[in-house]
Amino acid sequence: MSIVEHQFDLAAPRISEAGVADYVALLKPRVMSLVVFTALVGLVIAPGHFHPVLAFTSILCIAVGAGASGALNMWYESDIDALMSRTAGRPIPRGRVTRPEALTFGMTLAFFSVMTLGILVNWYAGALLAFTIFFYVVIYTMALKRWTAQNIVIGGAAGALPPVVAWVAATGSLSAEPMLLFLIIFFWTPPHFWALALFRNDDYARAGVPMLPVVAGPDATRLQILLYTVVLVATAAAPWPLGYFDAVYGVASLILGTGMLALAINVYRHRDGVEASRATRKLFAFSIFYLFALFATLLVEVVVRAIALLPG
Numbered sequence: 001m002s003i004v005e006h007q008f009d010l011a012a013p014r015i016s017e018a019g020v021a022d023y024v025a026l027l028k029p030r031v032m033s034l035v036v037f038t039a040l041v042g043l044v045i046a047p048g049h050f051h052p053v054l055a056f057t058s059i060l061c062i063a064v065g066a067g068a069s070g071a072l073n074m075w076y077e078s079d080i081d082a083l084m085s086r087t088a089g090r091p092i093p094r095g096r097v098t099r100p101e102a103l104t105f106g107m108t109l110a111f112f113s114v115m116t117l118g119i120l121v122n123w124y125a126g127a128l129l130a131f132t133i134f135f136y137v138v139i140y141t142m143a144l145k146r147w148t149a150q151n152i153v154i155g156g157a158a159g160a161l162p163p164v165v166a167w168v169a170a171t172g173s174l175s176a177e178p179m180l181l182f183l184i185i186f187f188w189t190p191p192h193f194w195a196l197a198l199f200r201n202d203d204y205a206r207a208g209v210p211m212l213p214v215v216a217g218p219d220a221t222r223l224q225i226l227l228y229t230v231v232l233v234a235t236a237a238a239p240w241p242l243g244y245f246d247a248v249y250g251v252a253s254l255i256l257g258t259g260m261l262a263l264a265i266n267v268y269r270h271r272d273g274v275e276a277s278r279a280t281r282k283l284f285a286f287s288i289f290y291l292f293a294l295f296a297t298l299l300v301e302v303v304v305r306a307i308a309l310l311p312g
Contacts, residue, residue, distance in 0.1 A: 018101065022091040026102055028070030034291070035066040035162045038185060041295045042163025042178050044302050046170035054121055058169035061117035062162050064109050065129045069136040069158070071106030075099055076141050084203040106137075117169065125169035132161040146208070149215040156189030157182075180239050181295075187232040188291055191225045191264060195284040198222075198267075199277050218276075222268045225283070229264035233257035236294060245298065246305075252297040260290050 039062045043055055074081065074092055078099055081087035091097040097105075110133050118126025140155030148154075160182045167178035197204055197211040198221060204211040213221045236257055240250025263283040270276045 017095070018091060018097045022096045023105060025091050026071040026074055026097065026105060027067030028073070029067075031070060031159075032063055032066045034288075035159070036063045037292065038181065038295055039063075039162040039166040041298050042166035042181055043170050045177060045298055046167045048171065050170045055170070057120050058117060058125065058166055061113045061121075062129060062165055062169075064113040065117075065133050066162065068106045068109035068113060069133050071102050071109065072133075072137045073141045075102040075106060076137070077145075078102075080207045080209060083207040084200075086200055086203055121169045122172050124172055125165055128161065128165045128168055132158055132165060135161075146210070149210050149212045151210070152193045152212075153190050156186050156193075159189060160185035177239075177244055180235075180244060184232070184236050184294070185291070187228055187235050188287065190228045191232065191260075192284065192287040192291075194221050194225050194228075195267065195280045195287065198280040199284075219271060222271065226264045226268045229261055233261050246301050248301050248304070249294075249297045253294060256290050256293055259286060 036059060039059055043050070043058060074090055077087075078090075078092040081090050082093040087093070092099060092102055110130075114126050114130045114133070117129050136155070136158035140151065140158055144151040144155050163181040163185070164174070164178040168174065194212055197213050198218060201211075201213045201218065205214045212224060216224075233253075236253045237250065239245040240247065240253065260283075263279070263286050266279045267276075267283050270279045
């Protein structure tokens with residue numbers, strides 16, 4: 001190869017090796033599934049009639065907006081992802097997707113999800129979805145995550161907004177019910193992610209991310225997990241006596257909350273060795289089940305209520 005040909009070869013843009021699976025991975029599908037489910041609950045419990053096509057459009061736009069947030073998060077954090085064993089297999093660190101491709105992909109999805117929701121459903125929901133994406137990408141990913149140990153506390157607001165967006169899509173307004181769902185997810189986020197951070201502490205330390213266990217130490221993190229879990233359990237149970245959700249939800253929230261609190265106490269008590277690692281992993285796994293089960297109970301209540309109102 002001549003010098004001219006070699007220089008031309010270096011100047012040529014690299015052809016992406018990405019397949020469909022790589023772009024799906026950029027969407028953070030596991031996070032997206034939680035977003036879709038909580039948004040669906042917010043949509044279903046909203047009062048009044050909402051056309052099925054508009055309902056589907058709303059959930060799809062919220063899902064795509066969540067995927068856009070995930071892609072933009074991976075675009076910005078590719079340097080961190082390459083240093084952490086949990087994230088080193090993501091498409092950008094593996095060289096399957098370039099950073100400009102991820103940025104373009106994420107921005108395109110964000111634009112079309114917001115515009116579609118605004119034009120086809122209502123602009124209040126579209127604006128709130130835009131704010132959610134902005135909060136996750138700019139406030140949490142760019143500003144908070146590398147700056148403060150409270151990153152996940154403040155940034156958790158973005159993950160708590162999807163049911164609110166869905167409610168606003170269905171009603172065009174806000175109410176107490178979606179704000180209660182927001183608070184449940186908001187207070188659920190710290191114990192969930194700090195449990196992960198405890199058994200992934202070396203990863204975060206190596207990447208220089210100031211997660212609470214890295215900055216304040218494991219013992220302080222265990223105490224914060226316990227305190228936030230107490231607040232979470234109380235917040236999740238409150239809608240029943242306040243009259244917003246029925247007894248089925250109330251009983252389920254108490255049962256699930258008891259399990260969540262017991263595991264948080266277990267994390268607080270066991271601080272060394274295999275038992276400590278096992279306790280944090282159990283809490284992390286159960287916390288995912290806890291949120292899904294709690295929101296699924298609300299869906300069951302709606303279905304049961306609808307069946308009871310059927311004629312005959």
